[in-house]
Amino acid sequence: MSDTKRTATLSFDGQSFDLPVYSPTAGPDVIDIRKLYGQAGVFTYDPGFTSTASCDSTITFIDGDKGELLHRGYPIDQLAEKSHYLEVCFLLLYGYLPTATELEDFEERVTHHTMLHEQMQYFFRGFRRDAHPMAIMVGVVGAMSAFYHDSTDITDEWQREVASIRLIAKMPTIAAWAYKYSIGQPFVYPRNDLDYASNFLRMCFAVPAEEYEVNPILARAMDRILTLHADHEQNASTSTVRLASSSGANPFACIAAGIACLWGPAHGGANQACLEMLKEIGTPDRIPEFIDRAKDKDDPFRLMGFGHRVYKNTDPRAKVLKQSADEVLELLGVDNNPLLQVAKELEKVALNDPYFVEKKLFPNVDFYSGIILEAMGFPTSMFTPVFALSRTVGWVSQWKEMIADPQNKIGRPRQLYLGETLRDYVDIEDR
Numbered sequence: 001m002s003d004t005k006r007t008a009t010l011s012f013d014g015q016s017f018d019l020p021v022y023s024p025t026a027g028p029d030v031i032d033i034r035k036l037y038g039q040a041g042v043f044t045y046d047p048g049f050t051s052t053a054s055c056d057s058t059i060t061f062i063d064g065d066k067g068e069l070l071h072r073g074y075p076i077d078q079l080a081e082k083s084h085y086l087e088v089c090f091l092l093l094y095g096y097l098p099t100a101t102e103l104e105d106f107e108e109r110v111t112h113h114t115m116l117h118e119q120m121q122y123f124f125r126g127f128r129r130d131a132h133p134m135a136i137m138v139g140v141v142g143a144m145s146a147f148y149h150d151s152t153d154i155t156d157e158w159q160r161e162v163a164s165i166r167l168i169a170k171m172p173t174i175a176a177w178a179y180k181y182s183i184g185q186p187f188v189y190p191r192n193d194l195d196y197a198s199n200f201l202r203m204c205f206a207v208p209a210e211e212y213e214v215n216p217i218l219a220r221a222m223d224r225i226l227t228l229h230a231d232h233e234q235n236a237s238t239s240t241v242r243l244a245s246s247s248g249a250n251p252f253a254c255i256a257a258g259i260a261c262l263w264g265p266a267h268g269g270a271n272q273a274c275l276e277m278l279k280e281i282g283t284p285d286r287i288p289e290f291i292d293r294a295k296d297k298d299d300p301f302r303l304m305g306f307g308h309r310v311y312k313n314t315d316p317r318a319k320v321l322k323q324s325a326d327e328v329l330e331l332l333g334v335d336n337n338p339l340l341q342v343a344k345e346l347e348k349v350a351l352n353d354p355y356f357v358e359k360k361l362f363p364n365v366d367f368y369s370g371i372i373l374e375a376m377g378f379p380t381s382m383f384t385p386v387f388a389l390s391r392t393v394g395w396v397s398q399w400k401e402m403i404a405d406p407q408n409k410i411g412r413p414r415q416l417y418l419g420e421t422l423r424d425y426v427d428i429e430d431r
């Protein structure tokens with residue numbers, strides 16, 4: 001935050017107030033309103049935080065107009081092409097690209113924390129078989145604070161580090177077991193000779209009755225999905241994690257809060273909602289009917305997997321995933337799957353429709369990740385858990401950054417109150 005001594009002046013009720021202005025290393029300037037209420041006695045109003053920077057951060061930068069996403073300065077397309085998920089995890093957590101030895105050590109630490117406390121199995125078994133895997137994840141991740149007492153003290157840097165590694169390492173096991181439980185198959189334990197993405201695929205799709213070979217193209221596609229979802233600045237779930245942790249809550253409780261927020265269809269739940277929409281459309285000839293509905297102001301229907309709060313240009317992650325989707329569909333020979341035909345046609349129609357073009361509604365990352373996961377054989381209910389698993393490192397990195405920040409204080413927004421003013425209680429017989 002550069003101290004340029006620049007100010008913005010707010011005139012209000014005949015008085016002027018000078019507010020400090022900070023210049024970021026990239027992105028728009030920021031007006032500091034922290035002292036505004038004390039000086040002027042007014043709040044600012046910004047539901048949905050469309051004009052509010054809630055924190056300072058050095059992790060991720062997005063330029064929505066350019067369609068640019070940088071992690072610690074490195075563009076996402078370069079990371080997706082040249083790096084892999086665990087290296088990106090290191091980058092997000094520690095701020096720089098690791099040396100070969102550092103990466104090996106980090107991978108070793110993650111790999112050796114993938115098993116769950118055996119007692120946690122009973123926790124899974126307590127859920128109904130038809131529970132949504134996100135419901136199981138919220139519960140199991142929240143319950144980690146009951147199993148790993150030695151990494152819940154947020155004032156201890158070492159414990160914070162252990163909690164971070166545990167969360168990143170165990171999330172694939174938790175997501176895969178939520179899936180296995182829902183289909184009535186035995187839990188598959190992690191294997192240390194496999195990379196992170198292959199291990200996750202194996203825990204989801206292997207059964208004890210036979211050998212399971214992980215297809216390297218599918219493992220690469222999974223690694224890309226994980227890499228592309230790893231962090232995304234102060235999105236709704238990350239802000240939820242930050243707000244939850246601002247009270248000093250333990251990391252497992254905070255990440256569970258992030259998972260709960262991610263579940264919603266306007267956020268991570270969009271990949272499931274998108275595939276369900278494609279199924280509802282059913283055949284390409286019904287696309288115009290759904291496009292008309294999406295454009296109709298009186299119809300709440302929206303094209304799932306299209307549009308983004310920040311990207312008003314192509315989502316750079318979607319570009320990379322589109323390529324992965326083509327590779328995976330070709331490999332699996334499912335490019336003539338009717339659902340995927342609908343997806344391809346819908347993409348074409350929407351990209352050429354003036355409504356979507358003018359409102360800058362491009363396919364987002366959820367549109368393509370859903371297609372890939374469907375082709376890999378994941379049920380739609382597992383799409384958002386895969387997103388949660390990828391985003392865990394982002395939540396953890398932002399949480400660590402926040403806890404280490406001396407300016408950290410409890411998040412406590414105010415409101416524009418429009419309710420009744422003071423009135424006397426009326427006894428029940430007089431109402």
Ligand code: ACO
Pocket residue numbers: 265266267268270294295301302303304305306307308309310359361364365366
């Ligand atoms: N289909 C049809 N119209 C849309 C869509 C859509 N998917 N998205 C936005 N619009 C329209 C809105 O109706 C609005 O029109 P108006 O200006 O005439 O009122 C305009 O585009 C702007 O939309 P807002 O809702 O104001 O934009 P906002 O930034 O608040 O919403 C959001 C972004 C939530 C992602 C929205 O585009 C949406 O609901 N998309 C579908 C869900 C989705 O795919 N979410 C995934 C997001 S990416 C992620 O979480 C990884």
